Amino acid sequence: MRTASKFISLGLAFAFAVASPVLAEEKAKPFTDAKEVNLLNLLPPPAANDSAKTKQEVGELLSIQVTRTKAMEDRAIADVEENVWRFADVVNNPKFTKDNLPKLAAFFDRVVETEAAVVDPAKDVWKRPRPHLLYPDLVKPVVPLSKSGSYPSGHTTVGTLMGVVLANMLPEKKDAIMARAWEFGWNRVIGGIHYPSDIEAGRISGISIAQTIMQHDDYKAEFEAAKAELRTALGM
Template identity: 85%
Template sequence: MRNLSTFVSLGLAAAIAFASPVLAEEKAAPFTDAKEVNLVNLLPPPPANDSAKTKQEIGQILTIQVTRTPEMEARAKADAEETIFRFAEVVDNPKFAKENLPKFSAFFDRVVETEAAVVDPAKDVWKRTRPHLLYPDLVKPAVPLSKSGSYPSGHTTVGTLMGVVLANMLPEKRDAIMARAWEFGWNRVIGGIHYPSDIEAGRISGISIAQTIMQHDDYKTEFDAAKAELRSALGM
């Protein structure tokens, strides 16, 4: 029994030792934050919960809810993941994968973290109630739930931001990339988790963030390296 106890203890210690580096891994550093890109000053306030605009938007959401197909729901669920590799279908190259693009992947990790650094403080100011929380008996989301503020849409912001940056790396595919970025945001309405006005604000936010970080030296350096790696991997 003592030997078994010792074996279990050693196994647990080994598991903790192997897990520690993963737990200690730091998030990527954002390229900017809410101090530089203050969305509270940039965007108009969201419509009030009892406003005619919000009621009209709830009507849109309910119409979509009864007309969306299983395929639309599946796509909205997949787009809940905030990753540049959701653009794989428009890049349309088997080499467009994380394991082939370490510099590119690390660069876009920073891009994704930038959205949260800018958007989350604005969400906390406005605290717009999400559709499924405002009308819980009516709105039935098809995507993972969230209790954070609804406005602006963070997913739409990051989708737009990723689209702008990726389109600058692959200008040959700009139209398809930006169409995919627009769909990425709209899928939050299809999923029942956001209002259309959240999406509009998210698109403005994403473009504003992109315009800001493009002026930063660290962004320029990492962008150039990521772009070179991507185009080489894709044979472009």
Template identity: 40%
Template sequence: MIARRTLLATAAAFALFAALPAPAARAGEEPYITAKTLDLMNFLPPPPVAGSAEDMADRAAVVAAQKAAGPERVALAQHDAEETIYVMFDKVMGDKFKAEALPLTSKLFTRLGESEDATIDPVKPAYGRVRPYLAAPEEIKAQVKASKSGSYPSGHTTRVTLSAIVLSAMVPEKRAEIWARADEYAWSRVVGGMHYPRDLDGGRRAGTAMAATAFADAKFQADFAAARAELRAALGL
């Protein structure tokens, strides 16, 4: 009898646990976009063939960018190696643009960042472009934290383009400043020896395609509306 009561109590406990909602931290945390929902191979032209005239011109542009970059610009490139929305746009958005004050905004852009990883990482091996500092180590130096994944398209540029489109839709009053900063952030990857200029072009195409896909998603739209309201209230807009 005691064993039977224990078994019934255990079964009831499991039934109650199963009926409880999933923890909030695990609910809806998957990327908005993945390579399964957006195949970037359909949107991107191939990079220059290694050793071609176009490839050599791209390499020369990286060499020139590194020669032109003084200590302050190199320091900015090192700062820009981080891929958070706050590193990207803190100096544009001001002192109130802080992660601790913007939980909904932070969550939205974190999931967008995860979407960039899930969408860009699978296509880089298909293009197989070698990063500048690895392709020409005698001319180009890794001046930021080095990565050995494929060079094309630029993941940092994809992410900052996607983020700039979304942030501009939230705060259109700062659209010009947001896009100027996005270009500066992307160019940091050339200064750092991580990417060629054509890699940035690919990243801008990829980020734009991702933004269009995100804005067509109902879950993203709901999160965007909530984050937009939060951010504008925090900025006093």
């Protein structure tokens, strides 16, 4: 029995040693949270499930559902990814990659985590059911399904937030970047997973978060380093 126990202990120790590098990999730290940016105080509550507003929004979704093209669906599916590299088409430079821009990548990892830290608590309070959960026989999303709260749209929040931050790094491309950020959010409606009012609330949330974190010293320092790296790589 002692021998067996010894082998078991060694096996567990080996397994922990192999797994520990993965466990030790720290998640990016948000720049702020729901205590500082309380969306419950910033946004109006979502429309009730049986309200005329919700019914009107579902009607809009159903209209889009029968008119969206395969190209629109593909774009919505691609925009499920929540990272700054989705702006590559408007940055339009082959150097705009994670491998070429490690400081920018690490900085935007924190930006993305900031959205979740602010938005998820509000979603959990409002618990607005997604369109496909409220009308499962009618609404057919083309993007991965979710049971999390629909309001506000986290994708739209992070897309708007990333857009504002990236536009501040590349003011020469501000209009194209912000248009892409708006599209990123609206693709959640195209995909059938959000109501239009979720998108509107997400845009407000993203701008509010951006305005808040821009005042933080750690944000300012990392922003300047990432901006310098980006502009140097792009030859700007």
